[in-house]
Amino acid sequence: EAGVAQSPRYKIIEKRQSVAFWCNPISGHATLYWYQQILGQGPKLLIQFQNNGVVDDSQLPKDRFSAERLKGVDSTLKIQPAKLEDSAVYLCASSPSAGVYNEQFFGPGTRLTVL
Amino acid sequence: GDSVTQMEGPVTLSEEAFLTINCTYTATGYPSLFWYVQYPGEGLQLLLKATKADDKGSNKGFEATYRKETTSFHLEKGSVQVSDSAVYFCALSPQGAQKLVFGQGTRLTINP
Numbered sequence: 001e002a003g004v005a006q007s008p009r010y011k012i013i014e015k016r017q018s019v020a021f022w023c024n025p026i027s028g029h030a031t032l033y034w035y036q037q038i039l040g041q042g043p044k045l046l047i048q049f050q051n052n053g054v055v056d057d058s059q060l061p062k063d064r065f066s067a068e069r070l071k072g073v074d075s076t077l078k079i080q081p082a083k084l085e086d087s088a089v090y091l092c093a094s095s096p097s098a099g100v101y102n103e104q105f106f107g108p109g110t111r112l113t114v115l
Numbered sequence: 116g117d118s119v120t121q122m123e124g125p126v127t128l129s130e131e132a133f134l135t136i137n138c139t140y141t142a143t144g145y146p147s148l149f150w151y152v153q154y155p156g157e158g159l160q161l162l163l164k165a166t167k168a169d170d171k172g173s174n175k176g177f178e179a180t181y182r183k184e185t186t187s188f189h190l191e192k193g194s195v196q197v198s199d200s201a202v203y204f205c206a207l208s209p210q211g212a213q214k215l216v217f218g219q220g221t222r223l224t225i226n227p
Contacts, residue, residue: 003158004158031213033214035215040219040220041220042119042204042206042218042220043159045215045216048213048214056214091158091159093159095213103161103164104161104215106151106160107158108158109158
């Protein structure tokens with residue numbers, strides 16, 4: 001079974017530029033998550049989708065970050081404009097429909113460096 | 116709000132030593148508790164989980180027990196190997212929610 005796919009794996013941009021990350025979850029998984037992992041910290045949830053609807057985006061900086069999952073499958077996370085503090089690894093995860101155990105499967109991440 | 120606190124790292128041990136990584140949490144109700152591991156160059160993987168008080172999660176020789184009275188979920192292994200070198204994250208999923216709240220991670224290095 002294919003895992004969660006993410007691209008690109010690495011991205012270097014200058015501040016004030018825009019950037020987009022792509023995620024393709026495990027086939028059949030209804031729930032998709034984007035996490036931000038700053039160096040030396042644990043991942044922090046940015047947004048959670050259930051199919052193509054947003055469940056939780058309370059920690060998404062909406063003035064510069066946006067995300068969509070139009071067809072309930074793959075997803076795009078965008079930052080515009082980027083700031084130095086956005087340098088982090090952006091992780092995508094997916095899980096099957098809502099259940100007690102909530103196991104999430106993580107992709108390899110996209111490492112973003114903002115100069 | 117919900118939070119997870121892990122023992123400060125990094126931790127360095129010799130092969131076959133006993134391992135404990137402390138984890139405590141703050142949450143309302145009965146969250147589910149997890150340990151995730153990140154091996155060098157790889158993505159996060161679920162190591163073990165416990166979904167109710169007094170449950171013991173176990174996998175690959177690692178164990179952790181959900182202690183409601185002390186709000187803890189400490190990770191233990193009786194005899195570590197070089198291949199256990201990784202970053203370990205304690206996490207919770209709030210009752211009724213699906214998201215994960217992570218601790219800051221503990222980097223473990225095992226020397227031969």
